[in-house]
Amino acid sequence: MSDWRTDPTFTMCRALVDGADLSSFAGGPFDVRVAVSAIRPEAKDGFLLGQVPWERFPQGGNVRDAVHLLHTEGSLRAGAGVVSGMCANDMRAAAVLAVPFLIRIAADSRHPCRAGALVEAACPARARHFGIASRDELLLHRADFQDGDLHDDYDDYGVEVTGYPAGWSVAAARAAITADTALLQPLLSDPEPSIRIDAAYTLATAADPDRAVRSSFRARLATEQDPMVSAALVLATAEATRTHPHSPTIAWMRERWRDRTQAPEVRLAAAIGWLCLTDEPVPNGLRTAVDDLATDERAHTMDDLPWMTNAGGSHETGLQRCVRTMLHPDQPDPEDSDDPWAPRR
Secondary structure, eight states, X not given: OOOGGGSTXXXXXXXXXXXXXXXXXXXXXXXXXXXXXXXXXXXXXXXXXXXXXXXXXXXXXXXXXXXXXXXXXXXXXXXXXXXHHHHHTTOOHHHHTTHHHHHXXXXXXXXXXXXXXXXXXXXXXXXXOTTOOSTTTTTOOSOOOOTTOOOOSOGGGOBOTTSOBHHXXXXXXXXXXXXXXXXXXXXXXXXXXXXXXXXXXXXXXXXXXXXXXXXXXHHHHTXXXXXXXXXXXXXXXXXXXXXXXXXXXXXXXXHHHHOTTSOHHHHHHHHHHHHHHOOSOOOHHHHHHXXXXXXXXXXXXXXXXXXXXXXXXXSSOHHHHHHHHHHOTTSOOOTTTTOTTSOOO
């Protein structure tokens, strides 16, 4: 792996450290938001990787090679893991450029690595979310970038390990997902439950001012038979609503956790979603329902949901951490609970 300090973008990052104004680089050649928006539809559909400016961003060549291998060889060992690995190392800028191509691999029902590609596609669209399980921060998109809106500050995401503005990477990834919602929405009805879950997780980051994506979650939920997928659709609805507030959806979320005919996983997801969408005091009925439903067995099962996987720590599952943080804030954190890589008990 080459030294990222030899990448052209490092010049910008070095200048920022030395006091340059970030706004002076907005819209320029090292603004990944612009680079993603400039990828032509023909280049995306035809996998014309040579038309994408990978070389401008740290480790861009490695990302390009991974996308090429994944597309042409259909081997997870050959290409997958690079994007998620870079995101885990807090280097998202180049990984974002892969998102449109990963979505197309995921949408190809014949591709052997479509599931892995879909998981990878969602990674750059979120930052600073591991171990986060509070009402204030879970499901929160810290920056709401509108089309054509090039904010020139760092926002709450800060910088990546390279010094690159992390908010630019996250905004570019969400814009790429938004541009391809038509490819992702059919995956909500895919025969594989894991694909349906990951499609909901990915689509939840899309800009949705007209509530079309959120409506697709509700429409699928009406026919979904798998309780874990249903829980994913509820959490995706809550995440989309947190970005684009909608009081009827908040009321709908409350009805889901109160409805005893719903699957326990759905009621738990709705309770967490409702708590994140309001600042109202916790109702006694919600507290009782969650304490009754959040068994250890169910908590481990619900770690199949990426929201819960990311919220957890080494000594507690995501659901357990959400329950403790949201309903029992007086309870101390388990020792080493913020280590996302340690095995869970």
